[in-house]
């Protein structure tokens with residue numbers, strides 16, 4: 001839990017960003033995907049991080065940049081083959097995250113059976129909030145995450161609807177990929193994903209605990 005090193009700026013550690021897809025049935029259905037029986041995993045790189053004050057850059061190769069608001073779990077203690085029963089001991093805290101997705105590119109990748117890297121891992125595809133302490137979010141499976149675009153509510157979902165719980169995900173992931181302090185797990189998005197345009201402003205939040213604001217700009 002409490003680590004010797006300061007993870008308050010976890011995004012500067014250069015560690016892994018492990019994303020879970022289709023962890024909310026309503027979102028899997030809205031994109032006409034099957035509801036998974038095992039977690040769907042993909043990765044972003046640390047260059048995907050962007051912080052409030054800097055713009056989200058729409059890649060030059062997409063015409064459909066989607067927002068996905070997600071709860072992030074920041075790993076405080078690394079491990080391999082972590083048991084579900086001790087998984088929460090590895091959690092330093094949480095972060096509000098966006099999994100920005102070039103949806104048209106992802107659709108093409110799906111059709112061709114190719115990886116999602118261009119759709120998911122481009123620079124600025126992972127806007128993140130400050131670290132939120134475990135004390136602040138006592139029950140991470142019972143909070144509301146929401147996102148507005150230009151003041152219109154687009155996404156609002158409770159983490160109680162996650163298919164795979166945080167301990168399950170930590171255990172599952174750590175059997176495949178060793179977790180290290182500073183890693184971030186994105187736990188999937190609720191329904192309501194949609195496209196944003198240049199100069200749109202997004203505000204996302206977790207209940208009234210935290211909120212963050214980002215503007216969309218085109219990559220030059």
Ligand SMILES: O=C([O-])CC(=O)C(=O)O
Pocket residue numbers: 019020021022023024027031068099101106187188189
């Ligand atoms: O792109 C997708 O639909 C998968 C995903 O990231 C999510 O469900 O959060």
Ligand SMILES: [Mg+2]
Pocket residue numbers: 019020021068070099188189
């Ligand atoms: Mg996502």
